[in-house]
Amino acid sequence: MSFTFAIIGRPNVGKSTLFNRLVGQKLALVDDMPGVTRDRREGEAKLFDLNFTIIDTAGLDEGPKGSLTARMQEQTETAIALADALFFVIDARIGLTPADRAFADFARRADKPVLLLANKSEGKHGELGAMESYALGLGDPIQISAEHGEGMGELYDAVSVLVPPTEDEDDEHEETDEERATRPIRVAIVGRPNAGKSTLINHLLGEERLLTSPEAGTTRDSIAVEIEWKGRGFRIFDTAGLRRRSRIEEKLEKLSVADALRAVRFAEVVVLMMDAQNRFEEQDLRIADLIEREGRALVIAVNKWDLMEAQPGQIAGLRRDADHWLPQVAGAPIVAVSGLMGEGIDRLMQAIVESYAIWNKRVSTAALNRWFEEAIANNPPPAVSGRRLKLNYITQTKARPPSFVLFCSRADAIPQSYLRYLVNSMRETFELPGTPVRITLREKANPFAHKRKRPN
Incomplete structure (x- = not known):
């Protein structure tokens, strides 16, 4: 695994903007509202001739044990444990706050190299805040502007001390069938809010990697995780819940939905998750139609099946309902699962593998x-x-x-x-x-x- 940096700091100092700048894509959601990032997100960063892994994290904040805020901080602590070094980010325009001082102590206790980044240093207003940051005792601040790309040369000098340069590879070639067979299958998990998408992925991983909550809308970013099942690799994207456009009012939810749609376009197989007690609702049908129009292989997962009363012929009934409501993807596999209890997971993974094979099929x-x-x-x-x-x-x-x-x-x-x-x-x-x-x-x-x- 390549050298890994975790970006940490209090909310709204520009961590996700820096993440996007280094990975060269707008992968992480960015908004003026604090606390947009909740789960940790990994990406492959490139800074001139330096290549390394970078982890975007939720803003360090305190909350009652068991609360969403506390679990967000647990995700950040996990990222720090996985990282080889830290980018500690402050807002140079605001200057030091008590939270910055408290979390600087937190960063020191990690006993890892820390690079102090004074973000938003463009113009004369950032100079004073950068000078204040010496008081944190984390060394010389590196003045940057993640939004405008300023200070990247100074950041390169600091990072190059820790990360060796990577030689460019000129032997690029087109992916062969054999390479495609060993490459992870890209899978997006989509559905209405609170359908249980993150819970299912956590069960696949065997850990609480993604934040879950009874409250709808917990997931905001499309988070990618790597898993292996029966020797085959999968890159699975958890996405924000998709509601009807007329119900989306907040700017942040619009960004989350756009991120989910990008995940669908990037995926090869899309798993549409439905609530077993409210399946094949209008929004489910709209999402399935979107997947078909984007040309992706579709697998339908009916979640929370453990809450259904057992009756004969239920699974056959699901098959009839799917073919009735979704004739444009007739025969799409439909699997009853329980993300919480782990029921039906093997059947779901097998359906994904088979759908991927059909999606790649050629006829003489x-x-x-x-x-x-x-x-x-x-x-x-x-x-x-x-x-x-x-x-x-x-x-x-x-x-x-x-x-x-x-x-x-x-x-x-x-x-x-x-x-x-x-x-x-x-x-x-x-x-x-x-x-x-x-x-x-x-x-x-x-x-x-x-x-x-x-x-x-």
């Missing part, structure tokens, strides 16, 4: 066109405006998800209902349940279109 052109001829013979395309539609042949252009090009005449006249017939027939014939299937229509070129008519 010969088999595809044998099916195509039979499908057309069984149900010919309708005539439109008295003219027959001619479908020539079909070929697969890519997987992830399975995508096909259908060569035909008058592509704009082919009804959507006929395309749905072809997709459903293809799902059944080539065993493509649940995964999105794309068919693009392309008109076959007319070889005589460029020739002029002969004069009479």
Whole structure:
């Protein structure tokens, strides 16, 4: 594992802004409101020729034992324990506060190298606060502006004492099938607020890695964690709950939802979690439709199954409900689970692996066109405006998800209902349940279109 820094400090000093600056992406949510970050988030940082791991943490704050604030601090303490060194961040414009002094003692007790960063030092207003920070006894402050990128050279000088430079690798190559088979599968867990997403991931990890609470909206950032199941790696993203747009009022929730949607686009398999007692509600269907439009493999997890009264035929009923409410992803695997009790976890992981394999599936052109001829013979395309539609042949252009090009005449006249017939027939014939299937229509070129008519 590479050298690791944990960014610590009181709330709202710019820790997440610095994290985003060093990883080169806006991964962590940033807002003027204190306490936006709750879970710890890891990323691969690059500072010129230095590469290292960095952990963003919740602002150090005190709270009653067992409270959300206290558990946020426990996450920060875990990050400090995992790190090799610390970035202790203060707000240079505000200057030292009693909280800064208290948490500087906390950082010293960690007995690890500490770099004191006086953030928001742009302009003359940050100079005085940076000078005050000498009183913390953590060495010379490094004046930076994480938002504007100032002071990165001085930060590089300090970090390079601890982290050796990394040689650039010029042997970049395209990922092979063998490498893809060993790379972790990217999985996003999405659903309405309080569906139990973080609880499920904690059970997979075997530790309280993610904050959980009966209160909806505990998760804000999309947090990625690595797990292994039966020798296969997974990179799982916990996301904020997705509510109807009309109910989202606060700016912070809008940022959280946007972060969750980015996680869906980055994922390969998306697990849609529903509450067993309130399943297939309108928002669940909207989320499933979003996953299908983004072209991701879908697995449905019905959580809190331990709260349901046992009755015969319940699982078969789930299958019927899923196919009824979500015909666009007919056959998507549906698994009853209990994130709290750990029930159904193996079945869920197996469903993710199988859905990933289907999402990557390729069909030979010969088999595809044998099916195509039979499908057309069984149900010919309708005539439109008295003219027959001619479908020539079909070929697969890519997987992830399975995508096909259908060569035909008058592509704009082919009804959507006929395309749905072809997709459903293809799902059944080539065993493509649940995964999105794309068919693009392309008109076959007319070889005589460029020739002029002969004069009479």
